[in-house]
Amino acid sequence: MKGIVFTEFLDLVEAKFGLEMVDKIINQSNLESNGAYTAVGTYEFSEMLQLLQHLSENTGISIDDLLLVYAEHFFSVLKKSYPGLFVTYTDPIEMLSSIENHIHVEVRKIYPDAELPTFEVVEKSKNSITLIYKSSRAMHHFGLGLMNKTFEHFNATATILLEKLKKDGTEVKFIITKN
Ligand code: HEM
Numbered sequence: 001m002k003g004i005v006f007t008e009f010l011d012l013v014e015a016k017f018g019l020e021m022v023d024k025i026i027n028q029s030n031l032e033s034n035g036a037y038t039a040v041g042t043y044e045f046s047e048m049l050q051l052l053q054h055l056s057e058n059t060g061i062s063i064d065d066l067l068l069v070y071a072e073h074f075f076s077v078l079k080k081s082y083p084g085l086f087v088t089y090t091d092p093i094e095m096l097s098s099i100e101n102h103i104h105v106e107v108r109k110i111y112p113d114a115e116l117p118t119f120e121v122v123e124k125s126k127n128s129i130t131l132i133y134k135s136s137r138a139m140h141h142f143g144l145g146l147m148n149k150t151f152e153h154f155n156a157t158a159t160i161l162l163e164k165l166k167k168d169g170t171e172v173k174f175i176i177t178k179n
Contacts, residue, residue, distance in 0.1 A: 001048055001115055003041035004077070010037070012073050013055060025054040042113050045137055064141040071145025092154045093129050093178065096147060097121050117143065127178040138169035147176065
């Protein structure tokens with residue numbers, strides 16, 4: 001997982017819960033990196049999972065809710081870092097239908113070692129889209145947060161239904177309808 005995902009995560013934890021919480025979750029985890037992340041580095045996903053698990057235990061907030069809030073923050077990081085990828089789009093459904101064949105393709109050019117999910121478009125109309133998310137990382141709520149923000153970016157809102165196709169969350173169907 002790319003370092004920017006860790007650095008932005010720990011920045012948000014510090015802003016919401018304080019530096020003590022950052023130190024606490026790093027110390028509670030068994031990290032090969034020792035918790036020293038740089039935005040351009042690459043680290044094991046298991047480190048992110050441990051940090052999330054400990055933050056969840058210490059705050060009583062579920063991992064899904066933590067990932068949802070984190071994704072909403074990460075969206076603005078993406079907007080600032082990759083403005084060129086956003087100007088191509090004028091519509092949220094179009095943007096979401098292009099994650100697989102455009103957006104994450106460009107991301108892979110920038111970071112050849114990025115660990116990305118797949119998003120298969122199974123149905124699409126002017127105001128709705130159904131996507132199937134697949135990833136061994138089961139970060140579906142991170143996807144949900146990015147989807148919410150994608151609609152907000154175009155001054156729109158949507159109803160997004162999430163249906164787990166596999167219990168462990170590695171395959172999830174998103175049924176998305178623009179309001
Ligand atoms: C992961 C970039 C839009 C879904 C990532 C990562 C980057 C990235 C850098 C981390 C990869 C790693 O750590 O190795 C971008 C950029 C976008 C964009 C630049 C827009 C311009 C979206 C959107 C979605 C999405 C709109 C909506 C669903 C995800 C998910 C992950 C991810 C769910 C977590 C990894 C996983 O589940 O396996 N993306 N992304 N991305 N992205 Fe995107």
